[in-house]
Amino acid sequence: MPNQPPDPASAKPPTAQRSDRELRADARRNRERVLRAAQQLFATHGLDVSLDEIARSAGVGPGTVHRHFPAKEALFLAVAIDEIKQLVAEAEVLAAGKDPAALFEMLSRMMANGAENVAVKSALVAAEFDLRTAAPEVASDLTRHVAYLLDRAHAADAVRADLTIDEVMALVAGAFAAIRHAGAETSRKRSAHIAQIILDGLRPQPR
Known part of the structure; x- marks a missing residue:
């Protein structure tokens, strides 16, 4: 019986699959940290807090905040939700x-x-x-x-x-x-x- 071609999904190295999951988990954790930091800073200092300040408080890079929330209004909405x-x-x-x-x-x-x-x-x-x-x-x-x-x-x-x-x-x-x-x-x-x-x-x- 001829060998069946490998399933592309199963051919993916297990280490790569774990890496993808870890990256997704890291992204979720970073988003949650940004939301918590934004909520605290908005409540304490008002809405004029910059996205860079929120990034510093959350312990992430400014690019992380901007990727998740390209505009401040999007962050307001996410915090409220x-x-x-x-x-x-x-x-x-x-x-x-x-x-x-x-x-x-x-x-x-x-x-x-x-x-x-x-x-x-x-x-x-x-x-x-x-x-x-x-x-x-x-x-x-x-x-x-x-x-x-x-x-x-x-x-x-x-x-x-x-x-x-x-x-x-x-x-x-x-x-x-x-x-x-x-x-x-x-x-x-x-x-x-x-x-x-x-x-x-x-x-x-x-x-």
């Missing part, structure tokens, strides 16, 4: 528990995140970026998890009975605007106080 993904992961953990008041913990985290990154969110609004359009699956995931926590809070009478998920998400967005209007973006204490006032309004009303 990454923040939502982190919130989804936190919501999953809270949903796995049994605390009926976990809704308030989740909303508090969302408002704190928004307060720390209000500059990025404002930049996206100014550029007419809508995260619900730019990242519909991630935005939908977050809403779905918050809706689950809301349903559980309703079942335990831990939240006012007339509250809907659309109203909850609108109030979170409103909290960002209130914190920005009060000039409280740089004060965790003041932004947390504003968030607490809003959250108190979601609790069951005395009869």
